[in-house]
Amino acid sequence: MDRELLLLGLLRRSDMHGYQLHEFIERDLATCTELKKPTAYFLLDKMTRLGWIVQHEEREGNRPPRRVYHVSAAGEAQFQQLLRTNLSQPSSTRFGGDIGLIFANSLASADVVALLEQRRVVLAADLAATQAAPAHAGSLQLVIEHRIIHLESELGWLDTVIARFTASASTE
Amino acid sequence: MDRELLLLGLLRRSDMHGYQLHEFIERDLATCTELKKPTAYFLLDKMTRLGWIVQHEEREGNRPPRRVYHVSAAGEAQFQQLLRTNLSQPSSTRFGGDIGLIFANSLASADVVALLEQRRVVLAADLAATQAAPAHAGSLQLVIEHRIIHLESELGWLDTVIARFTASASTE
DNA sequence: TTTTCCATGTAACTCGTTACATGATTTC
DNA sequence: GAAATCATGTAACGAGTTACATGGAAAA
Missing domain, CATH: 1.10.287 (Helix Hairpins)
Known part of the structure; x- marks a missing residue:
């Protein structure tokens, strides 16, 4: 659920599309986590199905349309829940x-x-x-x-x- | 490859069957790692296909037969390889x-x-x-x-x- | 006699990655 | 005109987990 928390948290700050989210995470959050493109798109789809985020298309000229995501009320509740769980539980580490x-x-x-x-x-x-x-x-x-x-x-x-x-x- | 190294390392000490390996890992190595039963059996099959280990059946009366595994020459080489790689590379840790x-x-x-x-x-x-x-x-x-x-x-x-x-x- | 232990596995599912596919647009 | 960037995805695969299935033997 950490990835979902991450995406919700970023989208809560400002609406973004998949490409933008992936780029931000790879560039600015690389020290902390990583999230491959297919995973990002997959999770955004999943979270849309779950009703945590809503998508609306933006198109500029002939370019591929952007799917911009916005956190819904249900998503905000989910964010609060995930955040509290994340903060209150230590992440188990295994040393391979x-x-x-x-x-x-x-x-x-x-x-x-x-x-x-x-x-x-x-x-x-x-x-x-x-x-x-x-x-x-x-x-x-x-x-x-x-x-x-x-x-x-x-x-x-x-x-x-x-x-x-x-x-x-x-x-x- | 860490699990394969673990299994090879244990089998190198003494031949064992799947149930035995799983039990040993869960009981004595719990602080360090874990390995579920289906994973253990799956990996043993895979390593057999790869020729790293060989299996021979032991049966006692009417009980289900034990598949006891033994490290082959190829498996020993693989063990050395995996061990050196494991020791020389730090395991990357991510903190969810x-x-x-x-x-x-x-x-x-x-x-x-x-x-x-x-x-x-x-x-x-x-x-x-x-x-x-x-x-x-x-x-x-x-x-x-x-x-x-x-x-x-x-x-x-x-x-x-x-x-x-x-x-x-x-x-x- | 019912539960636990021994000993094997399969099936379905989750999560995540790599590699591939598409097509327009901007930059060199 | 070629290459990088923007923007989306699919398909195939790999690793690992949970839940399920089987069946005899020992212990309570």
Whole structure:
């Protein structure tokens, strides 16, 4: 329901058509989430069927008509509901990268260290890029800070793991 | 490919049948990942078709026959490949819970604080449960520590967010 | 004797992605 | 005249889940 919340929230600010929504999300919200074009169009159709949004066509000359969406009263109620649920529940995170760690003892510790160093490089680059992002307006800044804090925590943890495997490599 | 790595890694230690794998993952690896029964059976079929594992039936009396799986040479190569990829690449994390935050200014700050406090309770309970988990053998301990560090980081961040909305609630 | 456990699976569905298809318009 | 941009979608696929179906054995 997070995507639906996102679309409702954006449409509540101003009416938009699918292309516009997709573009905004890919450009301005990339640090936070992503939403492919077909998914956007599909969800807009679905939400129209559910009566959360209403669509009206705008046509300019001979161009393909724009379907501009507007949040209905039912959609506004739904938005409030989804927002409250989203805020009150932590999103469960699973670390797929931990599965490899379970089996790290299948490799020589030196190999594990080399591989984790590679992971570290990518992670550090991600952190640097996020930190370099220009200060964003309002609550979006919170999201960027969240990402930075998370990446810093990941880096710190990764360093302790690397240190351990480095230590055991020296005794092998 | 994380689930495939998981199954290969477990089967590499000892041959098992589907039910056994599913049970082990749900019971002993619950902190780290989950794998539903149909998914397990589906993946085992797929990996058999790919030649990564081979199956042989064991029957005991009148009970349903067990399909016991064993990692083939090709499967072992695949395991090495998947393991190296997994270790060398950070897993990208998306925080669905941040989408609500983008629209938090649609609510009164006091409401946001109340909702985030709820989130905090759940998060804190999760952390307590993870900390209370008995020390696990070997590299699984790493995974539990990862989870603890992550949850602590999340809690810390959540507290700063709550503090900000508390501050702005007092000036509304 | 009814429930739980062992052990297998199928069917239907949701969610999301990639790749493909269309056609006008503006920019180089 | 070619390429990028605007604007819409469909079709096919993949991953994973829930709910359902089966049937014997052990435990309550």
